[in-house]
Amino acid sequence: MxxxxxxxxxxxxxxxxxxxxxxxxxxxxxxxxxxxxxxxLAILSSxxxxxxxxxxxxxxxxxxxxxxxxxxxxxxxxxxxxxxATLARLIGDQPAGVRVRLAYVLVDETFGLALRxxxxxxVDDIVAYKSAADVTLLAGWVIGTGVGAWLGGTIxxxxxxxxxxxxxxxxxxxxxxxxxxxxxxxxxxxxxxTVVAVLILPVxxxxxxxxxxxxxxxxxxxx
Amino acid sequence: MSDLALVLxxxxxxxxxxxxxxxxxxxxxxxxxxxxxDVFSLALFMAIATAGLVAPEGxxxxxxxxAAAAGGIVGGIVFKRSLLGVLAVGAIAFYVVRALxxx
Numbered sequence: 307m308x309x310x311x312x313x314x315x316x317x318x319x320x321x322x323x324x325x326x327x328x329x330x331x332x333x334x335x336x337x338x339x340x341x342x343x344x345x346x347l348a349i350l351s352s353x354x355x356x357x358x359x360x361x362x363x364x365x366x367x368x369x370x371x372x373x374x375x376x377x378x379x380x381x382x383x384x385x386x387x388x389x390x391a392t393l394a395r396l397i398g399d400q401p402a403g404v405r406v407r408l409a410y411v412l413v414d415e416t417f418g419l420a421l422r423x424x425x426x427x428x429v430d431d432i433v434a435y436k437s438a439a440d441v442t443l444l445a446g447w448v449i450g451t452g453v454g455a456w457l458g459g460t461i462x463x464x465x466x467x468x469x470x471x472x473x474x475x476x477x478x479x480x481x482x483x484x485x486x487x488x489x490x491x492x493x494x495x496x497x498x499x500t501v502v503a504v505l506i507l508p509v510x511x512x513x514x515x516x517x518x519x520x521x522x523x524x525x526x527x528x529x
Numbered sequence: 530m531s532d533l534a535l536v537l538x539x540x541x542x543x544x545x546x547x548x549x550x551x552x553x554x555x556x557x558x559x560x561x562x563x564x565x566x567d568v569f570s571l572a573l574f575m576a577i578a579t580a581g582l583v584a585p586e587g588x589x590x591x592x593x594x595x596a597a598a599a600g601g602i603v604g605g606i607v608f609k610r611s612l613l614g615v616l617a618v619g620a621i622a623f624y625v626v627r628a629l630x631x632x
Contacts, residue, residue: 322613347532354540359577364539372530372538379539383546388569390550395566405551412547414574421570470594470623471616473581474601478615480574481605489571496572500579501589509587513580517573524572525564 312431316438319423323415324442326475328450330358333468334365335454341365345455352451356411356444357382358472363510378510385514388521389417396424397433404433411440418479425483488524496520593630597623 307313331352338348343365355361363378389412397408416439420432429435484493500516507515530538582598583589600622601615608614 322616326616343532347536350533351536351540354536355543357543360539360543364535368532368535372535375535376538376542379542380546383542385569385573386543386546387549388566389573390547392566392570394550402552406548409548409551410544412551414577417570418574467585467593467597467623467627469581469585470597471620473578473585473594474597474616474619474623475612476574477578477582477598477601477619478605478612480571480578481602481615482610482612483571483574488568492568492571493575496575497579497583500576501583503576504580504584504587504589513573513576516576516579517569520572520576521565521569524568525561 307434307437310431310434312429312434313438315423315429316419316435317442319419319435320416320439320442323419323439324446326446326471327358327415327443328446328453329466330468330472331447331450332454332457333450333466334358334361335451336457337362337365337454338451339455339458341368343455345452348455349448349452352448356413356447358413358447359513366509374510381510381514385517386412389414393417393420393436396420397436400433408433408436408440411444413440413443414476415479416440416443418476418483422479422482491527492520492524495523499523593623593627596626 335348338351339345351361359382360379363382364375367374367378390409393408393412416436419439420436423429423435424432484490496516499520500512503512503516582594585592585594597619601619604614604618
């Protein structure tokens with residue numbers, strides 16, 4: 307697979323993601339230990355869930371009980387449905403094993419990379435390209451989690467500004483997608499919807515609700 | 530519910546939502562559903578970015594996160610929409626303004 311130019315390009319393009327996701331994984335590892343997870347469970351959760359949003363929500367809400375955690379995971383999972391449909395459209399006919407593998411790492415960062423590569427016709431084989439980015443992301447996330455869990459309470463994620471760097475990463479993924487007047491309208495509506503959602507909704511529903519509302523407004527306003 | 534069981538349940542929910550449309554080939558959605566899918570990714574990424582930059586502490590406020598947003602946009606323009614440009618200029622703006630603000 308390393309001989310595949312698309313796979314190699316995927317590895318090159320996702321190097322930054324390794325470090326960015328690794329930093330967030332580190333923050334998650336620290337938080338998970340603070341919330342009482344043993345090191346092995348913190349690392350296992352990154353393998354099993356592989357979702358920064360769901361995992362941060364889990365450790366943030368775990369003291370409130372299982373139900374709020376499950377509700378948050380469901381709310382956050384809703385955003386995967388359109389991503390899943392979009393990726394299915396992007397990859398065309400593929401064996402079930404490939405679809406399951408791609409679903410396992412259907413994560414915002416590599417999804418964004420794959421979309422960008424497809425939009426710019428940068429690669430011949432989008433499955434190989436995304437698979438390489440998935441490997442990089444998985445490695446960054448799990449290694450970061452392990453390091454964070456090992457360091458335990460010696461690092462303050464807030465001091466590093468993890469939340470802001472997380473926002474910047476997604477701004478960087480969004481900017482290349484803004485090419486038409488409709489895209490600018492979607493951006494404007496989303497910013498307003500997100501600020502409103504942050505003010506009135508529980509954390510678990512803010513991002514999904516804002517994105518869905520902004521998309522619906524754009525669709526039904528003819529943009 | 531034990532922590533391990535909770536991790537597994539959250540994992541199943543997350544994986545199930547990711548697999549929903551990928552598990553079997555289906556007709557490509559057209560019309561409004563298709564347009565929704567076209568714009569949803571951009572809206573999702575902007576929502577995550579806005580929440581992290583405008584309300585890093587959970588409520589909208591004037592913080593160095595706004596400088597990071599402005600820096601990121603400038604970086605995106607100067608470096609021709611490069612992800613690295615957005616991250617680098619945004620992070621520099623964030624740390625400089627935070628240092629100047631003494632926070």
